[in-house]
Amino acid sequence: MESTSPSLIATAMQERTQHEIEVLIADLRPWLYRLALAIVARPDVAEDVTQETLLRAARSVSKLRRADDPKAWLRRVLVNRAVTALGQRRNARLEETHPATGDETASIAVRATLEKLQPTERAMLALWHFEGLSYEEMAQILEIPIGTVGSRLTTAREAFRKEWLK
Amino acid sequence: MKSPEEALAEFYDACAHAPVPDLPSHKREPLLRRLLVPSLGLATGLVIALALIVGTPMPDRAEGREAAEAMTRLQLANSAPKPAARPRASVGGNLNA
Numbered sequence: 564m565e566s567t568s569p570s571l572i573a574t575a576m577q578e579r580t581q582h583e584i585e586v587l588i589a590d591l592r593p594w595l596y597r598l599a600l601a602i603v604a605r606p607d608v609a610e611d612v613t614q615e616t617l618l619r620a621a622r623s624v625s626k627l628r629r630a631d632d633p634k635a636w637l638r639r640v641l642v643n644r645a646v647t648a649l650g651q652r653r654n655a656r657l658e659e660t661h662p663a664t665g666d667e668t669a670s671i672a673v674r675a676t677l678e679k680l681q682p683t684e685r686a687m688l689a690l691w692h693f694e695g696l697s698y699e700e701m702a703q704i705l706e707i708p709i710g711t712v713g714s715r716l717t718t719a720r721e722a723f724r725k726e727w728l729k
Numbered sequence: 730m731k732s733p734e735e736a737l738a739e740f741y742d743a744c745a746h747a748p749v750p751d752l753p754s755h756k757r758e759p760l761l762r763r764l765l766v767p768s769l770g771l772a773t774g775l776v777i778a779l780a781l782i783v784g785t786p787m788p789d790r791a792e793g794r795e796a797a798e799a800m801t802r803l804q805l806a807n808s809a810p811k812p813a814a815r816p817r818a819s820v821g822g823n824l825n826a
Contacts, residue, residue: 593749601744610750673740693741720733727733 588617595641601689602645604674612648616641638694639704642686649682672727679726684719691716 595616599609619640626636677685683705690696690704698712707715731739 588752592752596749597744597747600747601741604740606747606750614752670740670743673736676736677740688737689741692737693744723737724733727736 591637592617595637598638598689598694599641599645601693602642602686603649604677604685608648608652609645612641612644615644619644635700635703642690642704646682646686649685676723676726680719680722683715684722687712687716687719688723 592613596609596613599612599616600606603609603612616637620637677688680688686705687701690701696704698709701712701716702709705712
């Protein structure tokens with residue numbers, strides 16, 4: 564997905580003029596929000612995750628400056644926040660069921676299916692299918708060996724397929 | 730029924746085009762402040778520290794007076810001349826006697 568170039572992010576973070584920060588937020592929020600939505604599948608949670616990611620960026624401006632690729636840094640922060648948010652929601656969700664009905668849209672059905680997967684499986688599916696990342700990039704974000712990415716992705720796909728066909 | 734692959738692709742496509750909610754002002758302003766003033770954490774810490782110092786409840790006057798009086802009594806007691814030590818009783822008697 565196209566978004567702000569890493570150099571523009573770095574420049575904006577270094578100079579931190581109000582105008583550039585405004586531009587940065589306006590430019591990055593859609594990308595961050597949509598990636599969060601692809602993982603958590605709920606607009607309200609995606610909004611919180613996006614906000615937390617931008618706040619984390621604000622607190623760690625020096626780290627962001629040093630990062631070779633600020634966009635990758637932000638992506639990693641967002642994925643971690645999203646996985647954490649999903650983990651926190653797992654218990655609460657037991658009482659918040661979405662019974663399947665014949666008139667559900669496909670999107671709601673997919674969301675219900677995704678909710679049965681592990682948070683990291685959901686992150687893997689989104690990073691591969693939505694963000695189009697390589698195994699190497701996914702390994703860096705999820706802090707797992709590259710060799711493990713393929714097998715975990717297969718497991719995540721199989722888990723989705725199994726739940727979808729139930 | 731759609732295949733799992735089709736369903737996922739459709740879902741992610743919907744995410745890619747999902748409308749992005751506006752950042753409400755009550756969230757936007759703190760974010761801007763944090764981005765524009767990276768040292769806010771230190772400043773906030775100082776303000777909290779000052780507030781704690783200024784806001785620390787002082788003992789009220791009655792308590793203070795009682796404490797002062799108690800301290801004076803203690804000092805007087807410590808400074809009073811001690812009774813002369815009694816000569817030790819000779820245990821073994823005078824060996825030279």
